[in-house]
Amino acid sequence: MKNVIEETFGLTVLQFFDYGQYKAFRTRRKICMIVPVSHLEEDELYEMYQMGQHLLENKERNVAMFLLTKQGTLSFYYEKEKFVLLQVPFYSGPSKVYSLGRSLAQFHQKGRTLAVKISKTNRIGKWKSLWEQRLDQLEVFWRGKVNIQPLNHFDKMFVESFPYYLGLCENAIQYLVDTEIDDEPQPVDAATICHHRFTSETWKSPGCKIPTEWVFDHAGRDLAEYIRDQFDKNNEVFDAAFLEDYDRTARLSSFFWRLVYSRLLFPLHYFECIENYYLSKEEYRDEYEKKLEKMLQESGKYERYISSFSSLLSMRTRKIYLPRIHWLSPS
Incomplete structure (x- = not known):
């Protein structure tokens, strides 16, 4: 080398x-x-x-x-x-007063002024087709597993849990479609530089912003993935300060918040766990098996978590109302 x-x-x-x-x-x-x-x-x-x-x-x-x-x-x-x-x-x-929410909002504001045409890494407006494609592929794989015996422990968890997550996917896709029909995007909804998966650690390790981890998309992608990761790390503790700091820096539209919510509804964490298990070598599979077990045990908590996001937003902004998903746990 x-x-x-x-x-x-x-x-x-x-x-x-x-x-x-x-x-x-x-x-x-x-x-x-x-x-x-x-x-x-x-x-x-x-x-x-x-x-x-x-x-x-x-x-x-x-x-x-x-x-x-x-x-x-x-x-x-x-x-x-x-x-x-x-x-x-x-x-x-580092800045004297470091706020991740404000820094991310400023990062996105600069990204929106990019003048060159982006096509290969462009994901704006493509969530629906990408989600449907991913869901179709996993459903075909699931149907194959249903007809195979015997199943190991992970196979059984996957076979039994997939119908529930299929329902979540369909809800997310419908919510996204309704948002695009019912609501109007604002300047803040223009495409910008985003991260493949943004978490609280993205800029800490290795301590800089890495271009090979970027895509061109709606900024709601980064907010949704941050919120999803916070659930994984802190369970039901919601980081309201991050969202407030972001919103204070770049005032967000109802279209923006509804896109964030639709992405939270889409169970990306489930897809990645299943895909990673079957694609990884035998010695790494235990990690994904434990991850799926934990995810299934906490599915009710995740429902409450994204339901509380909707309530919190309505309460704090007093302007933005997110249409409710009625079957999600209300408490």
Whole structure:
């Protein structure tokens, strides 16, 4: 790897070390992360590079910057795997008063001014078709499992739980469709730079903003995934301060909140757990089995959690009313 990097980029690698979930190395003047990107096409990487350049030009703090090879390309290969190098930004120190909600709102505001055409990483307006496609694929797989005997413990949990989550998916898709019919998007609903999955840890580890984790989408994506992750970490403790700080910085529309709610209804955490279990090696499957067990035990709590989000929003804003999903646990 050292030889390949030195030859491809013209850098002198002094020392390798772990940096968050990535490998990194020092040169005399910089720290670079080695990010695996075999799952990304070159066109996607170029769009991520453009997003990164846009945010850097707009003085967004702590954005990692793509390094180009000597040939001017973004990626390189090592042992049949594809990688990019991202230069870790120099820190000017954290803000005196750090608010994640406000910082994310400002990040999204800058992302909305991106002038280049984004197509490969664009997810805006595509949630319905992507959700339906994912649901159809899992349903076909589930039907196959139903007819196979004997089933292991995970198979049984999946076979028995899928009809419930199918119902949740259908509710989420219908809620999304109704929102697009009944409500009007506002300027705050324009596409922006978002994260594949945004959590409270996204900007902490490895401590910078990583372009290979971005998509171009509605900002509600990041808020919904943050709220979903908070349930996973804190169960029924709702982080109202995060939403208030965000809303204070970028006043949100009812269309925005309804999109967030539809995404919370869609059980993405369930899909990812099932998919990861069947795609992972045997030694990692225990982790996903425990995760699914916990998820099924807490399904009632999650219903109450997203139901309380609806009530909290109506109470705090006094303007925005989210249509209720009547079968969700009210208390």
